[in-house]
Amino acid sequence: MTLSVPKILRRAATATTTGMAGLAIAVFGLSGTAHAATGIHVSNGRILESNGNDFVMRGINHAHAWYPGRTGSSLAAIKAKGANTVRVVLSSGQRWTRTSASEVSSIISQCKSNRLICVLEAHDTTGYGEDGGAATLSQAVDYWTGIKSVLVGQENYVVINIGNEPYGNTNYTQWTSATQQAIARMRSAGFQHALMVDAPNWGQDWSGTMRANASAVFNADPARNTIFSIHMYGVYDTAAEVRSYLNAFVNARLPIVVGEFGNNHSDGNPDEDAIMATSQSLRLGYLGWSWSGNGGGVEYLDVVSGFNPNQLTAWGQRLIHGSNGIAATSRQATVYGGSGTAPNGYPYCQNGSATDPDGDGWGWENSRSCVVRSGPADR
Structure with a gap:
């Protein structure tokens, strides 16, 4: 399909991200790793490789679920631009064609051959509660357990992003308990991977729900190996909002990445300069949305035009070659022979x-x- 992802992102009129700072700091606690970790893992708020090297994601999203024939060439091109990570859109089958276990196995192999850390995400949960066709987080867990055989043993290379933007702006207060339950089920099923969880409110957490409850979610993971992901679009149109949100997690020693962001959006004009500069200064990961294939009026979010790596868009030029961009700040994972510098x-x-x-x-x-x-x- 031509529409990359339905981003119906809204800013709340009465609640802002910056207004949650005091609550966030009050409820967060100091958290560490409870058990010996396998592969990529969290310790003291940082994302580490199995050898203890700090790993800072610098990458791009790729929409495999809608463009499966483009994945091989896209991953190679994303690596050639300097990325160390790719976030890959999969489908659990509720809204789009289910991404099979064999496909996922192939994607992981291609990530490894291109020396990329692979963040795999189930996209069908997008906007649950507001979008009637969206999957639940429980259905996303069903998907992951159904393809577990191709994921076990890949903990050095794969982060599992349980569900993309799992709540819209309806019933988003259910995010905390639903996320805790999803993590618990993943651990009960035997997954030892680092797990990534997206914020509600179409990923932007304007309500501060994830920020206020992140400590409780993290501590509900028996492996203490959960990474939080915020998507920054129009809600984050000032440097103050960007810094407030990211610093709240850093100060609480809870791992956070910017799992999606762009330089423009229908809901406002995100401050991509602040997103990239703040991420770099705090040594946090960021993953730009998205390589190519966006439609429905958000074509400006393409990093390259028509999947052609030689045709960078204005957004692609900014993301890759601009100040604090991927080319200048990305470091290859040491599991692939990176320098660990x-x-x-x-x-x-x-x-x-x-x-x-x-x-x-x-x-x-x-x-x-x-x-x-x-x-x-x-x-």
Whole structure:
């Protein structure tokens, strides 16, 4: 189909993201990893690889569910632009053709051959409660358990994004309990992967529901291995809103990524400069929407025109080559032989702060200087 994703995103008249800051900080608690992690995992609010290296997502979304024939060439081109991550749209079968286990296996193989970390998301949940055809998070879990055989063993390479934008603006207060239940079912089914959960309100959380309840959701995961994803479009049209939201999670030591964003949208003009600059300064991941194939009036969200990697759009030029863009800030995952270096080019200290007795953010290992994660030199 030609419409990439129905983004019926709205700003609430009476509730704003910035108004939730005090509540968010009050309810968040300090959380760590409860059990030994397998593969990509969360520790102290950071996303790490299995070897303990910090991993900051820099990537692009690709709509496999609507353009399955474009996936192979698109992943190769996304990697060639410098991305270290791709978020892939799948369908659980409620709204679009179900993405089969064999397809998912092939997608994972292609991610690995292109040295990309693969965020797989079930898109049919988009706008549940407001969009009558949307799937529930429970149905999304049914999908993941149905294809579990091709996901087990891929924890170093795959993050499972349980459901895209799982509530619209109707009954979104149900997001917390529904998300907790979905995570619990995934763990009971034996999934050890890092799980990603999207915000309600068409992913934008203008109500502050995810922000206020993220600690409770995180702590409900027995593996303490849940990553939160905010989608930033028209609700985030000022730098103050962007910074307030992302800093609330960082200050609470809860992992957050910008799972979707653009430089324009029908619901307002997102501040992409602030999104990218704030993500870079806080060392948070971002994933631009989307490679190509958008329709229904949001064609400007294409990174390239007509799936042609040589035809970057204005948005694509900004996302990839602009200030704080993918080309300048992306670092390949060390599981693929990446350097494990900080953005300033120094290697990370493998033993953490134990190498940094004076607390200045620098350490010394193997006869060379290194940067301590979360140290001043690594920001």
